[in-house]
Amino acid sequence: MDSSFDPHAIETPLYEEWETADYFAPSGNGPGYCILIPPPNVTGTLHMGHAFNQTLMDTLVRYKRMKGCRTLWQMGTDHAGIATQMLVERQLAEAGKTRHELGRDDFIEKVWEWREQSGGTIARQIRRMGGSLDWSRDRFTMDDGYAEAVLTVFERLYDEGLIYKGSRLVNWDPALGTAISDLEVENNEEQGHLWHFHYPLLDGLQTGDGTTHLTVATTRPETMLGDTAVAVHPDDERYAHLVGGFVNLPLVDRRIPIIADEYVDREFGTGCVKITPAHDFNDNEVGARHDLPLINIFTAEASINDNAPEKYRGLTREDARKAVVADLDGLGLLGEVKDHKLMVPRGDRSDAIIEPLLTDQWFVKIGPLAEPAIAAVENGDIQFVPKQYENTYFAWMRDIQDWCISRQQWWGHQIPAFYDDAGNVYVAADEAAARVKYNLDAGVTLTQDPDVLETWFSSALWPFATLGWPEETPELEQFLPSNTLITGHDIIFFWVARMIMMTLHFTGKIPFNTVYVHGLVKDAEGHKMSKTRGNGLDPLDFIDGIDLDSLVTKRTTNLTQPQLAPRIEKATRKDFPDGIPAYGTDALRFTFCALATTGRDVRFDLNRIEGYRNFCNKLWNASKFAFMNTEDFDPSAARELTLIDRWLRSKLHTLIKDVEYALDTYRFDIFAARIYDFAWREYCDWYVELAKPLLWDANLSAAEKQGIRLTLLEVLEALLRITHPVMPFITETIWHPVAEKLGRNKDTIMLQAYPEQREFQADEQAEVQVEWLKAVITGIRNIRGEANLKPNQELDVLLDGGDDADRERATAMAPMLKRLANVTAINWLEAGSEVPAHALSLVGDLKVMVPLAGLIDVAAETARLDKQLEQLRKDLERIDKKLGNESFVSKAPVEVVDKERAKRADLEERVATLENQLAELKALE
């Protein structure tokens, strides 16, 4: 083995070995266990969220595989319609071209080319993370087989009346030129204005105070060009007499009615609302109730169209706004203009302001699909961890709206609907099938719907389409439902809910039993990582390291808002003054597990990963120690387990139970913490250190030394198996030589059985004894430390008090005690002899005394004991108060009261001893 841990030397070659040996494919005859990867975008790159998500999945997958399950981690990628199309369009734009110049077929060809070129990136990155996915079953949502599933689903839903086409107000992204679903709209509060406009009353009408106009307020002045009414509340006396009358819509010179509708809030503004049914979801409903005309004034790019007065045509919505306000002002019809905060809807991909626009779109009638999906969670077939997400799910599902699935885009599954010249619709997988299905002769010309399906429509089929559906495959039989879905809470609606609906509808099975929802990865300040913010981190940079300048360049290139670059650079130079060191994959994975506490977002903290990189090094060095002390080790030689061996094995016995419980309950943080604690504290700090003096002790029998060497190796070997799911590379590397020494099978640790409790025996007595030993050693170390004695300053120790057990232990453990506390001689105080001035430590009834002998300063020792005494007195006081409380004694359970009494007695004795000791010290001053 190399002298120190170097992740790069081991990781990549090891992964290639695993993959070549086909260790990732399902094997064995155990129970099936399946996890589906949330398919990353095929042309994307790995971000921290992926790395976190995949670490948790791989940890579980490796654990289950070692537990003997026939385990499948299903790999696949998503065609990511809008995201990918945007990317390729941007590339075209750099070459000065548009997709329209290219034409649909050539453009799609270009996207496939891009996929060929960049599709391997994310796969390579996932491999670097150590993910044990079954690459042989890799699926892509645009594969032929997958496409067949998508078309089949569409057709069946259409035939069942669950997909329909309709003309509706939808969320329109004018930058992308497509409709998007409600979920793809992000509403954020932004600063805007509230403009008040005066609409002149017609036919001589007046308000109560003689005003000849109605004043309406709006945050969107330009939409007034499409107003078709003014509404007031039906019970509003101020305007009751005007209902049924008319106002003149300025600039447009249109006569529009004054209507009464409950929708209006009398308290807000003037109590009068302009109604624009074609450009506002609320107004649209009002318009429908009052049979108002819909006047669409926007083009697909959100410029003013020909339905508006000539003057405004062709203006962008921003310019139109300015013009409308200026013109009304010129007419004296502009009232107050106030600052106003409002929710602005923006497209999640384009960041463009979303326009409600009347268009023809395809919808999924979602109610009938939602019902069984709600039931599946209600009745516990599907469980969310943490459970509170079930409420989030229910809330959304119970109020779910029909799903707009058509996109005016080119990259994606083209909608399998065909139209004849008369506009009749025929739905089938392809044109030929449509002709057969609808009995159309060759004379009928058919044109396919140009739109594509939104990406989430196809990813909703992931649980069964990846396993071969609509064919009936053995994989469907074995791996549906899958076991655990691991995902962030940001895609519960987008993906999880829709998978549940679709899978239930088409297979009659639930897609998965458990949904484990983890938090999102935030930066050290708790902010969401994003390209725009420039605070994103590349997981590969933690593995390989990156220098500061490269990191700055990475974060500031290709920004959507280049003006932010200086700020991002400054922040980056401040947060990462030395760039990022190479920590290796294992350290990164361990960090993710350690931070994966339930129901909480994770702040990625550089200090944590550094600590866990150090932990890797610790493991590496511990194994070096084990090897150095087991040269010529013969696993079959006679051995006898010593006390510390029995103690360590007993600790391991408990560890195995704890890690199993942790993983079974998705407590990755506890899993990591227990491993860390056992490996570092128990194995390294105590066992190895205790073993040293024994291995070097001439009085110890060969069998006992063999017992120690065996334990050194066996416990390490088991620890490596326990740790392997989270740190696959270092454990595999170290495991081989260990297993070899133990004479075991040595293909790969990946396929070894996960440790079971029965491999290591519990031994309560050994634990008690070693705890005693640790207490004595710690006591002496405390004296040494507080008295500022050099470690190489040898000490003698005198023991007094205690019982027979103490005497036996002191004799038996003398070598360990001497070395770990750096003590030369241990003697018992002879009865009747004089007690020298000493520093004191108490272990139960046993007095551990270190004679001052000119080494220890009386004042320092006094201070040390004072500190201890003060703490003891505080404890005593608290207990006295408790026991002095009549209600406590009478009402608390007897065992609790007894416990307090015992504690009190013990404390009292210790206090007395220390007081005594302090008095003696005082006499020395």
Added chain:
RNA sequence: GGGUGUUUAGCUCAGUUGGGAGAGCGACGGCCUUACAAGCCGUAGGUCGCAGGUUCGACCCCUGCAACACCCACCA
């Protein structure tokens, strides 16, 4: 406007059924002790967000409030 989560040591976070507040990192002091200075030994840090309530007893249960984060929602 509705909902969810969070608030514990300087920082990041644990704390299972109510019964003596924990870890890692950082800080401080001492050590190159023959696996490891990416290390070893020791020490110091907390009215558990605030205010009430239930209880013999509350970080834990209940009520209210505050701050922060996120989700949902049509207030012009």
